[in-house]
Amino acid sequence: MNRIKTIVITTLLAGLTLAMASLASFAASEFEGVWAVQDTKGKPFEITLAADGKATSTQEKAAEGSWKEEGGSAVITWTSGWTTKITKEGDHFVKTAFKKGEPIDGPPTNKSDAVKK
Secondary structure (H helix, E strand, O other), rough: OOHHHHHHHHHHHHHHHHHHHHHOOOOOOOOOEEEEEEEOOEEEHHHHHOOOOEEEOOOOHHOOEEEEEEEEEEEEEEOOOOEEEEEEEOOEEEEEEEOOOOOOOOOOOEEEEEEEE
């Protein structure tokens, strides 16, 4: 009888742990959504970061890509080879962009405010 009780409790705890882990994976990132930013010439465009890791942009040169949260930033890898980061700096967010082949820990090619819509 005690063995059955132990098995039932263990199974319930395992199920609860699995359910909590699943819910945590569905928690929305603060980066998900639509961001208003500017390109290297100061022209406004939008970046959309989806929950499934897909990134899209209204800018022709970087229309599609993928993103992940890394070190407190959203790091976006575009099919064009460029990389964009959206990072919180103090009370606002900033977008930095890096040309293909440039390290993302170096100076950015472009920097602008990033405003979540």
